[in-house]
Amino acid sequence: MWADSYIFGTPTRYGNVSAQLKQFIDAQGGLWAEGKLADKAVGVFTSAGNAHGGQESTILSLYNVMAHWGSIIVPMGYTADEIFASGGNPYGVSSSDGGENGSSEEVLAAARYQGRRTAEKAAALIGQPVGN
Numbered sequence: 001m002w003a004d005s006y007i008f009g010t011p012t013r014y015g016n017v018s019a020q021l022k023q024f025i026d027a028q029g030g031l032w033a034e035g036k037l038a039d040k041a042v043g044v045f046t047s048a049g050n051a052h053g054g055q056e057s058t059i060l061s062l063y064n065v066m067a068h069w070g071s072i073i074v075p076m077g078y079t080a081d082e083i084f085a086s087g088g089n090p091y092g093v094s095s096s097d098g099g100e101n102g103s104s105e106e107v108l109a110a111a112r113y114q115g116r117r118t119a120e121k122a123a124a125l126i127g128q129p130v131g132n
């Protein structure tokens with residue numbers, strides 16, 4: 001697989017990954033068997049209808065899959081102001097339909113931070129600087 005890193009996004013479905021994304025994931029068994037999904041820096045972002053509608057468990061459910069792939073999971077922790085401003089989810093960036101996890105701008109800023117942080121970790125893994 002050509003990508004050095006990837007981030008999956010899914011709306012929550014009862015605190016779990018959407019069936020559509022799960023179907024895509026289950027179609028990757030060939031790449032998995034060839035070891036091509038291993039050692040990549042990865043992350044997850046999600047959305048839910050409610051402030052506490054399953055954002056964290058949705059992200060964690062995808063982390064289970066990523067552990068089986070041998071991924072290098074990159075959670076957000078509390079490593080930047082953008083995380084606090086968007087609701088403080090240390091697992092990955094998330095939003096809620098009601099905006100309880102921050103305004104659209106705050107969540108978008110956190111998403112940009114997640115992309116940058118994950119790319120930096122990927123670049124460190126492959127020993128190259130991040131391009132702009």
Ligand SMILES: Cc1cc2nc3c(=O)[nH]c(=O)nc-3n(C[C@H](O)[C@H](O)[C@H](O)COP(=O)(O)O)c2cc1C
Nearest residue numbers: 011012013014015047048049050051052053054097
């Ligand atoms: C089958 C189904 C299950 C859902 N389960 C939940 C849930 O348990 N909690 C919740 O807050 N939202 C739930 N939602 C709402 C969606 O997660 C929410 O509308 C979605 O994240 C919006 O995605 P978008 O911002 O990408 O449009 C569910 C929606 C569907 C269709």
